[in-house]
């Protein structure tokens with residue numbers, strides 16, 4: 001009989017993961033196909049196949065043998081290499097969290113979510129919060145119950161309440177740190193945005209209401225692909241309703257875009273955003289990619305890379321000084337008489353508005369702050385669900401100076417809560433803040449303007465790969481930030497970055 005030692009279990013673990021990966025690959029391709037190419041009539045047959053694959057995958061990943069393997073490796077984690085040690089710890093933590101929720105609760109919650117989604121859509125379309133509220137109340141009740149289960153016998157951390165939900169989306173980010181983060185934003189950004197939005201940007205706006213052929217927008221996206229070195233040997237770009245990035249390991253990364261003929265800027269910044277996500281996936285080291293720790297370290301880390309490229313690199317004036325002429329060459333009639341400075345100003349215009357997903361870089365974090373404050377109140381029991389819509393509107397008035405007049409533009413605009421995702425929103429703002437701190441560190445090693453002027457982002461990409469991307473998910477975000485920037489996460493960089501940038505654009509001196 002084979003001896004069941006450490007090597008035996010590592011082999012077992014790798015063998016099983018190889019099969020799980022194969023199931024995952026089939027699932028990945030099927031999703032990609034569904035989102036980009038497959039005809040509508042394929043839904044049923046695809047669902048059947050995907051259902052069978054998910055079942056096989058679920059059976060294998062919860063099998064007695066695999067559980068025994070993970071338990072053994074977890075108990076012997078000090079003998080493992082760093083990548084595997086981290087991976088097994090996370091896996092065990094997630095497994096235990098999952099197991100704490102009784103099966104009947106889990107099933108009931110899944111059924112509830114299925115039931116809620118169409119109600120949410122109807123409530124949003126009819127601008128009727130009262131229709132959605134009783135369902136939202138049930139979701140919140142379940143989340144509170146989930147917190148109670150997670151708090152019990154927790155050997156992974158001593159978080160309580162809402163912190164456990166926050167930790168589920170961004171490891172070890174708790175209310176204490178988010179409070180500090182949003183506190184800085186509230187104090188510094190709210191008054192600054194008031195000053196900015198009192199002013200108007202003057203530039204030639206003639207190009208904004210022209211029509212831009214989709215096929216040429218796609219050609220420009222291909223041009224940007226070369227600028228960003230989003231290697232076509234390992235990547236593809238297609239179209240879908242909403243832009244997204246997906247991938248399978250560091251050799252197969254795919255992004256989509258959506259081309260609006262009346263808005264040339266949308267596809268440009270979507271492409272850059274998604275390529276920012278994609279480069280992160282491509283640059284994971286082969287060693288990490290071979291484990292289950294490929295991909296990004298967290299939600300906020302992933303968003304930090306996409307927003308870094310989209311906002312901090314591609315919304316810089318020097319970027320358009322370098323790449324506007326190509327756009328003008330492709331759209332000579334539409335962009336006649338426009339210069340790169342006009343274009344640069346147009347992509348940095350600040351507007352206080354109702355909808356988070358359409359917000360500019362400066363006001364964006366305030367939208368997140370509103371959601372964070374509400375979530376805190378929900379889980380400290382300080383607010384009734386029936387009052388949430390009013391409270392939402394009050395906070396929009398307070399922070400964005402806007403009078404919300406309907407729930408469609410208010411509390412019903414985001415689907416996250418209808419999916420039970422509480423604790424998710426803060427990672428969006430956090431990602432931008434990580435990005436600002438990375439930018440500061442990058443600046444010490446690389447002449448950023450010169451790198452952009454060279455026409456390709458080689459020097460910037462190399463830095464990101466070396467200091468952030470190569471680690472994949474084999475380290476925690478906090479560890480990567482410390483390694484890459486030499487210090488702990490500090491929200492001041494973000495606030496300073498925003499205030500410096502927009503003071504210059506809007507010519508505000510104090």
Ligand SMILES: [Zn+2]
Pocket residue numbers: 273277303306
């Ligand atoms: Zn993103």
